[in-house]
Amino acid sequence: MTLFKSIVLIAALSFSIAIQAQEAEVSNETKMDKKSYYQKRAQEDAKFEQEFSAETKAEEEAFWKEQKAYEKDLKRRDRKAHKAYMKGKRDAYAEHYEHCNHHCHHSDYYYHHATVYYYRYDGHYYQGHPRRNTVTARINVSTPRIGLGLGI
Numbered sequence: 001m002t003l004f005k006s007i008v009l010i011a012a013l014s015f016s017i018a019i020q021a022q023e024a025e026v027s028n029e030t031k032m033d034k035k036s037y038y039q040k041r042a043q044e045d046a047k048f049e050q051e052f053s054a055e056t057k058a059e060e061e062a063f064w065k066e067q068k069a070y071e072k073d074l075k076r077r078d079r080k081a082h083k084a085y086m087k088g089k090r091d092a093y094a095e096h097y098e099h100c101n102h103h104c105h106h107s108d109y110y111y112h113h114a115t116v117y118y119y120r121y122d123g124h125y126y127q128g129h130p131r132r133n134t135v136t137a138r139i140n141v142s143t144p145r146i147g148l149g150l151g152i
Helices: 001-051 057-079 077-098 107-119
Strands: none
Touching: 001 057, 001 077, 001 107, 057 077, 057 107, 077 107
16 A cells, blocks of 8 residues: 555656646746747837827827836836846847938937937937037145244
């Protein structure tokens, strides 16, 4: 009887280990699917943002505020998904940067928002506005102090 219980116990343990291994495999696939989903979603969002043209300033401001709220909410809900999303956005913005020049007409909101994803977007980069470079140097010269004392 003990031999029978031992065999049943070993079979049950083997079965549960096999089930756990399959669940771990499914979990890894889900993580990869989530990562690729959010990267693809980010690329689609970036393409939409790059082609977006609002009719009014208020509409444009509302759009960018909504986009920022989505990213903030995603970060709060799922940090790994947010990380994948931001990587997808950075890649998409970097790719767009390579061929974007005077023919692309982006708004100030776009450039401001784009700096979050890609550091090379600064202000009016493509419009050829001169950059202001200011160098400030302060020089302090101290004169030696001489003290006279009378010894009495």
